[in-house]
Amino acid sequence: MRKIEILxxxxxxxxxxxxxxxxxxxxxxxxxEVKKVTDMKVISGYGVFVTPxxxxxxxxxxxxxVVSVDEIKEWLK
Amino acid sequence: xxxxxxxxxxGLLSLKExxxxxxxxxxxxxxxxxxxxxxxxxxxTIIYYLGATANKVRSFxxxxxxxxxxxxxxxxxxxxxxxLYYAGAGVGAAFIILxxxxxxxxxxxxxxxxxxxxKMVIVRIVSALSxxxxxxxxxxxxxxxxxLGRTFSGFVPKGERVIGKKEAVLLILxxxxxxxxxxxxxxxxxxxxxxxxxxxxxxxxLYAKKAIQKEMIKRWLEETWWFVKIILPLLLIGVFIxxxxxxxxxQKWVETYLGGTSVFSxxxxxxxxxxxxFATMTExxxxxxxxxxxxxxxxxxxxxxxxxxxSLPNILAIIKVFGLKKGIVYTxxxxxxxxxxxxxxxxxxx
Numbered sequence: 001m002r003k004i005e006i007l008x009x010x011x012x013x014x015x016x017x018x019x020x021x022x023x024x025x026x027x028x029x030x031x032x033e034v035k036k037v038t039d040m041k042v043i044s045g046y047g048v049f050v051t052p053x054x055x056x057x058x059x060x061x062x063x064x065x066v067v068s069v070d071e072i073k074e075w076l077k
Numbered sequence: 078x079x080x081x082x083x084x085x086x087x088g089l090l091s092l093k094e095x096x097x098x099x100x101x102x103x104x105x106x107x108x109x110x111x112x113x114x115x116x117x118x119x120x121x122t123i124i125y126y127l128g129a130t131a132n133k134v135r136s137f138x139x140x141x142x143x144x145x146x147x148x149x150x151x152x153x154x155x156x157x158x159x160x161l162y163y164a165g166a167g168v169g170a171a172f173i174i175l176x177x178x179x180x181x182x183x184x185x186x187x188x189x190x191x192x193x194x195x196k197m198v199i200v201r202i203v204s205a206l207s208x209x210x211x212x213x214x215x216x217x218x219x220x221x222x223x224x225l226g227r228t229f230s231g232f233v234p235k236g237e238r239v240i241g242k243k244e245a246v247l248l249i250l251x252x253x254x255x256x257x258x259x260x261x262x263x264x265x266x267x268x269x270x271x272x273x274x275x276x277x278x279x280x281x282x283l284y285a286k287k288a289i290q291k292e293m294i295k296r297w298l299e300e301t302w303w304f305v306k307i308i309l310p311l312l313l314i315g316v317f318i319x320x321x322x323x324x325x326x327x328q329k330w331v332e333t334y335l336g337g338t339s340v341f342s343x344x345x346x347x348x349x350x351x352x353x354x355f356a357t358m359t360e361x362x363x364x365x366x367x368x369x370x371x372x373x374x375x376x377x378x379x380x381x382x383x384x385x386x387x388s389l390p391n392i393l394a395i396i397k398v399f400g401l402k403k404g405i406v407y408t409x410x411x412x413x414x415x416x417x418x419x420x421x422x423x424x425x426x427x
Contacts, residue, residue, distance in 0.1 A: 009156045040160060040163055040398060048160065049160040050124070065300070
């Protein structure tokens with residue numbers, strides 16, 4: 001099972017990113033867990049300063065912008 | 078019933094005066110600029126340099142200058158500054174960002190200029206930067222014990238450049254579009270300003286189309302739309318409330334408590350700014366209205382600085398992230414500095 005983490009302290013952009021990640025998972029019809037990470041200590045442990053960021057299976061894929069559903073799908077393939 | 082009607086009219090007039098008249102030549106380019114900054118400037122690179130700089134004066138200067146580009150509104154500043162702090166950067170630099178980014182962010186600066194004139198903007202920027210250095214030194218002095226043994230562990234960003242050349246030109250073009258209507262058309266009908274604005278916009282977009290990748294232009298417009306979506310509703314509500322407050326607040330009251338150049342007026346303005354929540358940009362019309370009711374210019378500046386930078390919820394969030402002690406020292410420090418800056422500029426600058 002894939003693990004998608006949305007890193008961010010709970011802003012409008014983080015919610016949008018989470019929604020897009022769920023949509024990507026749904027469209028690909030794969031098993032994946034979408035989890036929100038709001039603890040800043042954990043977030044900076046990933047080396048991320050600029051939220052929202054997305055990590056797939058523990059690897060940061062993008063930070064500081066809301067990526068598109070297509071981009072997330074590409075990373076999940 | 079008549080009273081309610083009058084209040085509604087006051088709110089609507091305020092919307093016309095502060096928002097409708099500024100949409101084309103101020104708000105549209107300002108939002109486009111904020112969007113472009115978020116898209117084209119590598120905030121990771123700025124923060125990396127900031128965290129890795131051991132020299133205090135240098136890192137404070139970088140933090141103050143970089144803050145203009147790191148957070149375009151107060152909404153994103155706590156995650157950025159706390160991220161920097163937890164990654165091991167100095168506590169001084171982290172709190173400088175926390176202070177400068179909202180106190181003189183690009184959207185607020187542009188809007189303050191449109192409503193209150195260029196002198197107020199210049200004093201606002203200079204005050205925010207001077208206060209930043211004091212904040213940096215005081216915070217590092219109070220918490221120097223825990224500074225020892227901290228090392229910066231941020232990752233090295235992929236592209237080392239802060240911004241590409243073509244993107245920098247685009248940013249300059251947007252700034253020019255923003256400034257030109259007001260500086261080229263000092264007198265004459267508003268329509269002339271719109272002409273200048275339209276020419277600026279046309280050049281900006283033609284350049285963007287030619288020089289910037291399509292994907293990045295799309296991202297830029299998306300980011301711009303985000304700012305509009307998040308900030309505009311708050312601005313509309315805020316400006317309406319400003320109109321209503323202006324109607325019900327007795328002039329006498331404003332003159333007594335916020336007028337003149339006394340220490341008390343500046344202190345009171347600072348405390349209002351620290352406790353009340355002002356969405357980014359709403360502080361400018363609020364201060365403009367208060368000035369027309371007899372507020373002193375010094376206290377006005379104090380409110381402009383502390384209004385968007387601090388609020389009760391914001392203080393609580395800072396305490397949660399940085400700890401009670403740092404939160405309290407920072408809050409008291411801003412109170413002292415805000416009062417001083419208001420008093421000083423009121424007596425010697427304005």
